[in-house]
Amino acid sequence: MITLHGQEIEVDIASELRRYDWNRPRWTDTKLLACSPFRPERHPSFAIRLDTGVWIDSGGDDPEWKKGNLPRLLSWLRNETYEETVDYLLTQYGVHTTDVDSLQLKMRPLSMETESWTPLHPDILVPYRYRHPYLEKQRGLSEQIQRFFNIGYDRKRKAITFPWQDRSGHLVNIKYRSVRDKIFWYQTGGQPIRNHIYGLNHVIRLQKELMFIVESEIDAITLWEAGYGAVALGGAHLSARQRDLIIQSPVKEVVIATDNDLPGRRLADSIIRQLGGYLSLRVMEIPEYAKDVNELPRDVLLHACQSLRDVELGRPRDSVLAPFIAVHRP
Missing domain, CATH: 3.90.580.10 (Zinc finger, CHC2-type domain)
Structure with missing residues (x-):
């Protein structure tokens, strides 16, 4: 309780x-x-x-x-x-109580409204105009790509800063990732991550028709570094709002490149269920020794990006999960 x-x-x-x-x-x-x-x-x-x-x-x-x-x-x-x-x-x-007589069936249309939240002021990023070697030395992300995504560094709290923007490019949140451990947090007063998609503003601005979907910001940046448009959901969940943003974008084909673990496979399954029928879907297979795309050597990553598996709609719901569950069943 x-x-x-x-x-x-x-x-x-x-x-x-x-x-x-x-x-x-x-x-x-x-x-x-x-x-x-x-x-x-x-x-x-x-x-x-x-x-x-x-x-x-x-x-x-x-x-x-x-x-x-x-x-x-x-x-x-x-x-x-x-x-x-x-x-x-x-x-x-939670416990929900509702007057049964007042219940009405409501169909949820594709949401076309713009975000009603007030964006964060860009000046909030000024104190973070510094660079820490972590992303380049340990994650292989160049200075050029870090500048493209306006990556910074909070010297006081020793954390990399990842600005999140809405589809129009307005600053809506900041993710802080510690360089000492795996701890991260978000900007106080920032908008909910579930209402936005990291990198989607670049996909829209550059009119990308093929887009990779991953979980973390670092994975998305890794794919951009390799020459492919990519977005990050911020976690192993695709919200209804994120689904609508993808459908409304210029993207025609989505490549699912989620983490090579059980939450990642569940997310892949969810993406197929939510986007199937709207867009062409393909899956990138990550070798068993790697957890995500950032852990792949550059040549292996490029090969994986070009060796994609088509998604056949109408297969059993757990078709993406099945091979993983069979190996990891307790």
């Missing part, structure tokens, strides 16, 4: 956690013990209670990430803002 906005809700915490890959997990009736998801480690020092969602990362150095609640952990795992995760939990598990 957890409390959100003053409402006590019964969350299936174990089910939520099993959606993700854990390093050296050990499940008991009351808690999960595993290696920290926030940083590399060999010996498990992370524990979360399955009744309350309270977690402790006893081996962590950052005091802000030594302990926390379920929404904070899930916001990290889902790669979204804290507020978006709270909305998800309330929608998924």
Whole structure:
């Protein structure tokens, strides 16, 4: 049982956690013990209670990430803002009471409205006009491509800054990624990530008809560096708004290049279900030794980008998941 906005809700915490890959997990009736998801480690020092969602990362150095609640952990795992995760939990598990007589069937049309939120002022990026060697030395992203995406560095908090823009190019949020570990967070007051797609403004401006879809900003930038238009959803979820933005774009063909893990396969399946029939869909196969496109050597990445598999609509729903589940079935 957890409390959100003053409402006590019964969350299936174990089910939520099993959606993700854990390093050296050990499940008991009351808690999960595993290696920290926030940083590399060999010996498990992370524990979360399955009744309350309270977690402790006893081996962590950052005091802000030594302990926390379920929404904070899930916001990290889902790669979204804290507020978006709270909305998800309330929608998924909250108690809703409605006057049955007042219910009406509503068809959701393709949303054509523009974002009603106020964009962030571009000057908010001025303090981050610095460069950290992490992306070039460890992720292989050149200075030129970092300038193209206006990547910066927060020297005070030691974090790479990834500006998120709406389809028109207005600044709507900033993702901060620590260079010391895997921790990230978003700009206070920024718009929900689920309402936008990273890199879509460039796809629209350059009138790209073929577009790769990935999960993280770094993966999208990696594909642009290789010469291919790409966007990032910001996590392993395709929202209804993101779906509409893709359909409204000039893109005619989508290549699914999600992470090579269970959440990534689930996302690929979701993309096929939501975009099938609207656009031509293909899948890029990532070799088993790599988790995502950024981990591929340049020659392997280029070959994979040219060796795509067509998606045949009408196949069983779990057709993308099946090979992965067969290998990883507990």
